[in-house]
Amino acid sequence: MTITQTSANTNSEFVSRHIGPRQSDVETMLQTLGYNSLDELIDTAVPADIRQDAALDIPDALTETEALAHLRELASKNVMKTQMIGQGFYDTITPAVIRRNIVENPAWYTAYTPYQPEISQGRLEALLNFQTMVMDLTGLPIANASLLDESSAAAEAVLMMRRANKKKSNGKTVLDSNIFPQTIKVVQGRADALGFEVEVVDLSAGLPEGEISGIVLQQPGNDGSIADHAEIIAAAKAAGAMVTVIADLLSLTMIAAPGEQGADIAVGNTQRFGVPLFFGGPHAAYMAVGKGLERSMPGRLVGVSTDDAGTNAYRLALQTREQHIRREKATSNICTAQALLAICASMYAVYHGPAGLKQIASRAHNHARVLASSLAAGGFELASQAFFDTVVVTVQDAEGIIAKANEAGINLRKVSDTQVGISTDETTTSATVKALAGVFGVELSAPEGFEIPEGQERTSAYLTHPIFNTISSETQMMRYLRRLSDRDLALDRTMIPLGSCTMKLNSAAEMESITWPEFASIHPYAPAAQTEGWRELITDLEGRLTAITGYAGVSIQPNAGSQGEYAGLLAISDYHASRGQSQRNVCLIPASAHGTNAASAVLAGMKVVVVKTAADGTIDANDLDAKIEANKDVLSAIMITYPSTHGVYDADVREVCGKIHDAGGQVYIDGANMNALVGLAQPGKFGGDVSHLNLHKTFCIPHGGGGPGVGPIGVGEHLVPFLPGDASGTYSERDGVPVVATAFGSAGVLPISWAYIAMMGGEGLTSATKHAILNANYIAKRLNEHFPILFTGNKELVAHECILDLREVTAKTGVTAEDVAKRLIDFGFHAPTLAFPVAGTLMVEPTESEDLAEIERFIEAMITIRQEMEEVLAGVYELEESPLRRAPHTVAAVVNSGWDRKYTVEQAAFPVASLKVDKYFPAVGRIDGAGGDRNLICSCPAPEAFED
CATH class of the missing domain: 3.90.1150 (Aspartate Aminotransferase, domain 1)
Incomplete structure (x- = not known):
């Protein structure tokens, strides 16, 4: 057989570094498979009916040097200021030993979720440290590791209260008006989808009338105040309601823990524990719960077992299925969490220890007290006399003060036309405080008053475990991190052949820019004039993903694939509602679908109807027809994974899409397997109305032991108006559109995918897809006589797995x-x-990188x-x-x-x-x-x- 030269080679040097097989390897594999060229194999494996007509319309490939230079140019367009906006995001110092040995270390960032615990003991210990840290600081006995962001964690807590409170499960949820506005928006979006009542009131005035399933408080509040919640918590308990407190973790070194105040659930984020601002994420959120609630808690939970020799060993426990759901009823669609960021936060606590954390918190608090004392002495009215790190001050012209602070190199928060918020943090210096006094035209004065109120101070111990009290030098820290990583298997050691998870190379050049200060230190709610580089990168990435998928628009807000599913299904529901067809609430899901599909449909307020699988692994056409007919007046959507989870290209996908459209429904194509489509076929062109993409799979963001993830959605022209809204109100004018994340999702890792696409170019991306298919078919061919391949497509070929x-x-x-x-x-x-x-x-799934x-x-x-x-x-x-x-x-x-x-x-x-x-x-x-x-x-x- 003569093997002809294929399209494997491109002009990009980076492409050859990303794609594993050399030309001689390709020839060997094709010989075994019986094909003369890679293109011949692809033409046989991929149905002609779905193939795209033209090459990808994206810019030509850049070299590594050119891509990094362009990223430098974009970064330089971001204006670095002293960030004192707060509102859930605070500047912090990432210890260099953590940045170098975790964030920039492939032994940590290329690891997969620890479903195989024997090869995950290092990251499991780090996550157990995270849980211990959260449990100690919140005063609650059980914590997870971890959730996606603070606002969605609060939404998860609301749903959990509704599930756990059997007596009041149909009651309304009450949100205190003094919680962050972005959190209120995210919770309201969840409530609207599921059809339950949310009431926002000032809970300092007492409970509203009516049946209440749960209340949500924030400590410190949106106005920075530390409130005594004992009375309202007692009233809620007396009324049969449960209580969630959104708590700032650093403040809990100084103020009473939620568990000590009677809360059932505490949530929040751990960003200020050494994780950069990252323009809004990724940041590990947390949830801690009281006893008896652990079985309905979303997120991953690390527990302790023993191995076959009786040695203690860590493993995921309880909610260790890919998404943490009870079979009886969907509770969460969480799949990817923020494991890498949780590990960083836990190591920040290990590095500083309880005394170090208390010192950091005290310093931030004292700087806030100096500001408050100076402002009060200068005649300014403050929103609160008790606060941790945030002072809200009444002024005549908020925008004028903010502009003046901006000239001094400081970003402040506009709370209202006559109120300005100032949040101190670990990076605040005396010079910063002095500059702020000048902005307000007051003299600095010694801190008088404004202490933590009596009865609200923390008196209990925390972080008492030896791990938080024995590492006192960088040498010890470095060796501890190395010792843990040596216990694990990650992509830096070996292929991770996980089907449907695409554990491909995350190149050093792609990773390099994410820790640059010009990207990492930008607040998500900074003025638009300061974030030009970030917004240009996001717009460019969305444009490239639009071209790749064949859709009309893309939103990168969803910060995990599961959240992309949720956002896409909300867009479909809102589209039907806009056309007066709100009754369309049935979602058809093939039996072989990803587990998150059904959970996301339930959370989007849809009813799940399962379509059977035929003997050959395809959708059962007769059952599909029957389910369409039975639900034609209420059909909202079908969710299809393509290629299917069985690893084959269903040749009748256009026909399936056509049937759904004819019945008035929409087609959701799950993009988890986009690794087998890029450059060859576009879901937006062969029948899809919406797809989510897993940037942490196909587009090279590393999995990090279970996150960060990014799950952007692409939609057809008719669904563009229903893309997710903007939690901050800074960058989007769309009102009434659900918000699914606190800020820009996991913006901080978007430069990775941008760099991958930019350095591969259209030809390189297409070549990657072809080589992924080649590698998978070679493994299938070689192993078939030993382990039969369960499902195959045309000519006994498979897709990418x-x-x-x-x-x-x-x-x-x-x-x-x-x-x-x-x-x-x-x-x-x-x-x-x-x-x-x-x-x-x-x-x-071997991927193209092996x-x-x-x-x-x-x-x-x-x-x-x-x-x-x-x-x-x-x-x-x-x-x-x-x-x-x-x-x-x-x-x-x-x-x-x-x-x-x-x-x-x-x-x-x-x-x-x-x-x-x-x-x-x-x-x-x-x-x-x-x-x-x-x-x-x-x-x-x-x-x-x-x-x-």
Whole structure:
């Protein structure tokens, strides 16, 4: 066979660095597959009916140097000021040891969510530190790790109160008027979608009339005040309502904890614990709850179990399914959290310890007291006599004062036409305070009064665990971070062949700019004149994503794929309502869909109806027709993952879209598998009305151990008016449109995707897609005789991932897919996706970034494991005594003079020769899942769980 030159090569040097296979690798793989060229393979695998007519209409590829120079130019257009706007975002100092060893370290930022706990002990310990920090500071016994942002965390708390308060579940939710306005907007959006009442009142005047399921307070409040909430909390409890307090975590080193005041739930963000402003995110939000509420709490929860040797080991517990949902009823669609940022915040607390945090908080508080004393002495009226770090002052002309402060290099907050807010923080200096006194025309005076009110001071201990009290030098901190990262497997060590999760290269050049101060230190509510660079980057990225997807518009506000789903479905609902068809509330979801699809539909106020899957893995056409007919007058949308979660291109996708449109519905195409479409097909052109994209998958933002994520949505022209609104009111004039995030989502990581697209160019992006498909088909071909491929498309080809069917060999040998996943650890591999979308299978996605040598290493591991299965079948050893069931093997297990297993140490630890040179040993052996909750891996609830 003659292999012809393909379109694998482009003019961009970066493209060849991103794409793993060399030309000789491509030729070898094509030879095995029986194709003469890469284009011939693609033309066979991808249905001609969906292929786009022209090349991607985006600018030509830039070199790394050119892309970084352009990012420098954009960054220079942002104006750096002393940020004293506050409103939930505060400047902070990221310790260099944390920035260099976590944020800029691929051992941390390329790790996947710790669903395989044996290879995640380092990040799990870091997340457990986060939970401990939050529990201690909030005074509540259980905390998660973590949520997306403060406003959506408050919305999650509202929904949780409604679920947990069985007696008052139909009562209204009452929001105190003294909470941040962006939070009120996000909560109201959730309430509107689900049809429950939210009332915003001044709770200092008491509870309003009527049945109340829960109330939400903020401490300190929007006006900066520290209030005694004891009376209103007691009144709420007496009325049968639950209580959520939105709490500033740093302030809790000085003021009484929400749990000590009687709160059931505390939420907030941890941004000021060393995480840059990032123009609004990513920042790890938190939630802490009282006892008895842990089973309905959204977000991930790290617990402690033991391994097979009795050693303590960490694992995800309770809500460890890909999104944290109860089967009986959707509670949350959270999937990606903000793990990397939670880890940074936890290490900030480790680095500073309780005394250091108290010192930082006291310094910020004292600077605020100096300002308040000076302003009061100068005749200014203050909104509160008790505050932590925010002073709200009455002036004649707020805009005039803000402009004068701006000239002095300081950003203040406009609270109203006659009120200005000033928030101090870790970075505030005496010189800043002096400059502000000059802005207001007052003399500096010593702080008199304005202390934390009696009864509101914190008297309880916090951060008492040794980890927060034993690391006192940078040397210790550096070694602690290295020790934890050495316990994990991330992309810097090995391929992570997770199907549907696209763990591809996150290049250093893409990552480089996110910590530049000109990007990282910009407040999301800064004046538009100061954020030109950010807004230009966002507009340019949205334009490139629009061209890639074939849609008419894109919004980058959703800060996770699940939130993109939610925003897209809200746009569809609002579109129907605008046309007088509010009755359209049924969402059809194929049985094979991602678990978040059904949860997002429920949260958007829709009713889920599941469509069956045919034997070949496609949507069952007869069942689809029947469901359309039964719901034609109320059909809102269908959610399709394309290519399907079965790893194939359904050839009839246009026909499916046409049927939905003919019935008056809209088509939501889940973009999780966009890695198999970019440059080849555009969902906005082959039938989609809306799609979300996972920038943390297809467009190279690293997963970071479970986040940050970005889930922008692309929509057709008719849905553009229903894209998410602007929480701040600074950058968008659209009113009445739901807001899904506190600010610009996870803006801080958008330069990564911008750089990827800019350096790849249209030809490079298309080449990446082709190589992803090539790699997946090569693995499928090579492993098919050992583990049959469950679903295939045209000519037995797959898309960018394939499902290995272990069910028959499991029936013969008893060896499960989980056994294979654990045994792969001994080969130095992260497992493929386990048991999704079909139980008893493994879904493999190599991505375009893996070269042939790494792919062959994975294939060798899988074939070796298959041989070990045969040894079990042949009776060489019983299953329980086999290296498969005893895997993974730790150093302690194999360096043991009492070794008495039926197989050799060499087979346990070095099953293939190459491992004797580079060997990863897990920190713990197989973890006892029965010791706690059994769902220790991604085991998404079936969509049927959401049907009435």
